[in-house]
Amino acid sequence: MSFPEHRILHVSGRVQGVFYRQSTVRQAQQLGLSGYARNNPDGTVTIEAEGPATALDALExxxxxxxxxxxxxxxxxxxxxxxxxxxFRVER
Incomplete structure (x- = not known):
């Protein structure tokens, strides 16, 4: 039995206005993860995700x-x- 892990990913580049959050939600849901993706005022995206380590590795x-x-x-x-x-959802 594996225990869930929690990871915070901070993504920089051209990641706003390109459906990054929505695509992340789709990927995370396919992997069975929970959490959220949110845009930050500085143009980055923050993702908090929870689930098995192998699924988190795949999302990363x-x-x-x-x-x-x-x-x-x-x-x-x-x-x-x-x-x-x-x-797993988009947080505004």
Whole structure:
């Protein structure tokens, strides 16, 4: 049995206005993850995701590419305490 993990991904580059958040939601839902994706005032995107480590690894790998119109310059990842999210959504 694997315990859920919580990761915070901070994505920079051309990641706003290119459907990055919506594409992240789709990827995360396919992987069975919960959490959210949100735009930040500085033009970056923050993703908080919870679930099995293998699914989080897959989401992290996807975040380095993102949707076709995105240009990802950097993805930084930190861990945090599990929050108990029940779905994955866009946060505004």
């Amino acid at each position: 790998a996807w975040c380095h590419q993102g949707p076709i119109a995105a240009r990802v310059d950097k993805v930084s990842v930190t861990s945090g305490p599990v929050q108990g999210y029940t779905e």
